[in-house]
Amino acid sequence: MNRGAAAAAEDPKCLYTAMSPPCPCVPRCVLVRLAILSSLCGLLAGDSERDRVHELMSRHPVIDGHNDLAIQLRVHSNNLLSRVDLHNLPSVATDITRLRAGHVQTQVFAAYVLCGAQDKDAVRLTLEQVDVLRRVCTEYKDLELGCGARRRRGPIACVLSVEGGHSIDSSLPALRMFYQLGVRSMALTHNCNTPWAASSSSLYDYYPRENNSLTSFGRAVVTEMNRLGMIVDLSHSSWDTARTAIHVSKAPVIFSHSSAHAVCNHNRNVPDWLLHELKKKGGLIMVNLFSDFVACKGEATVSAVADHFDHIRKTIGAESIGIGGDYDGVHRNCCRRKWSEQEVAGVLRHNFLRVFDEVERVMKRRWLQEEVKNPCRLVLHQPTQAHRVKGRSSSAGSLRPPHLLWTLLLLLLLPGLLALY
Numbered sequence: 001m002n003r004g005a006a007a008a009a010e011d012p013k014c015l016y017t018a019m020s021p022p023c024p025c026v027p028r029c030v031l032v033r034l035a036i037l038s039s040l041c042g043l044l045a046g047d048s049e050r051d052r053v054h055e056l057m058s059r060h061p062v063i064d065g066h067n068d069l070a071i072q073l074r075v076h077s078n079n080l081l082s083r084v085d086l087h088n089l090p091s092v093a094t095d096i097t098r099l100r101a102g103h104v105q106t107q108v109f110a111a112y113v114l115c116g117a118q119d120k121d122a123v124r125l126t127l128e129q130v131d132v133l134r135r136v137c138t139e140y141k142d143l144e145l146g147c148g149a150r151r152r153r154g155p156i157a158c159v160l161s162v163e164g165g166h167s168i169d170s171s172l173p174a175l176r177m178f179y180q181l182g183v184r185s186m187a188l189t190h191n192c193n194t195p196w197a198a199s200s201s202s203l204y205d206y207y208p209r210e211n212n213s214l215t216s217f218g219r220a221v222v223t224e225m226n227r228l229g230m231i232v233d234l235s236h237s238s239w240d241t242a243r244t245a246i247h248v249s250k251a252p253v254i255f256s257h258s259s260a261h262a263v264c265n266h267n268r269n270v271p272d273w274l275l276h277e278l279k280k281k282g283g284l285i286m287v288n289l290f291s292d293f294v295a296c297k298g299e300a301t302v303s304a305v306a307d308h309f310d311h312i313r314k315t316i317g318a319e320s321i322g323i324g325g326d327y328d329g330v331h332r333n334c335c336r337r338k339w340s341e342q343e344v345a346g347v348l349r350h351n352f353l354r355v356f357d358e359v360e361r362v363m364k365r366r367w368l369q370e371e372v373k374n375p376c377r378l379v380l381h382q383p384t385q386a387h388r389v390k391g392r393s394s395s396a397g398s399l400r401p402p403h404l405l406w407t408l409l410l411l412l413l414l415p416g417l418l419a420l421y
Helices: 003-009 026-033 035-041 046-059 069-077 096-101 122-139 172-180 216-228 239-248 272-280 302-316 341-363 385-390 401-420
Strands: 062-064 104-111 143-145 156-163 183-187 231-233 254-258 284-287 321-323
Touching: 035 302, 046 341, 062 321, 062 341, 069 104, 069 122, 096 104, 096 156, 104 122, 104 341, 122 143, 122 156, 122 172, 156 231, 172 183, 172 216, 183 254, 216 231, 216 239, 216 341, 231 254, 231 341, 239 272, 272 284, 272 302, 284 302, 284 341, 302 321, 321 341
Parallel strands: 062 104, 104 156, 143 156, 156 183, 183 231, 254 284, 284 321
Antiparallel strands: none
């Protein structure tokens, strides 16, 4: 690695997420995209190493398991595509030019809405996010919505995911409708519990409970996802919820953007005992590159990210690892740690394709029709008023019905009160 590439590789400013400002120098970030990869392989040195990594990624283009472009489009342009040019989008961390430069051939795009929308307008807001992703992936010729993940050339394949079970409002029909719209993966939780699954986060106090596992309805959600052919995503789930989901699922599951808890003691990362459970199911952990989950204290370096890859490989094998950005790519620091080319190729794309194929195989088995339960929304305990107020979403700006009733009552009584004076 030459001096300039080494400086870029260790620049913590380039370890960013799609939710934060982009790296100020795009060419340097492209170099960083290669850094982890070449650190693991130990193939060659200097410029020839960089050429070798480019050649490897050209033959095995990247499948990235997580990208938050959709929420950025909502924040920056209110989902109006006429206001943005996705070939050049310097205000956020993803655009088509940078995806191409990083050899990304398949990108999983997340439709995410805030936990404050739970029990209110989460389904509508998620539909709006799925809609903007579908428009992006059909209106740009460089992108393609569909099942092109196996292609190594041509348009970048878009795989749609829903990030958080609160988006289905405890409704299996809503889950099925998201599948019909092209969603092929769903995270059971985000930073809040749902009535049927527990989150790894304590940011919200929705549905607190002593048992952090899946409820019976949560098990039904996992089973229905298996039947549909949707990938069960356990990133953001509590460890107990994740363990139960792994045991219930008939297909492999994934952590779409999580890292190793043994390397960084953060509740979003996965402990070794849970990695072993994941391995038994044939699942995949797609290593996250967000600094807080990589280094825990201080700013992350490329070497620190490679430590996560190394630890997971030693614990459950390279065949159980993928790339789950929350970031724009894979790095160059991956080949000095004596990984084989086959192992790196698996991390780049083939491990995800294996899981995808197995999920589809399970979907194609003969399912009994009576296994499709809960034809209507399941009646679950509603959150307390205190929970509702605390978790209110900024998008729900209209008055809630109780407030409206009190306002009308006050208007009716006001003339009488004024007459007394």
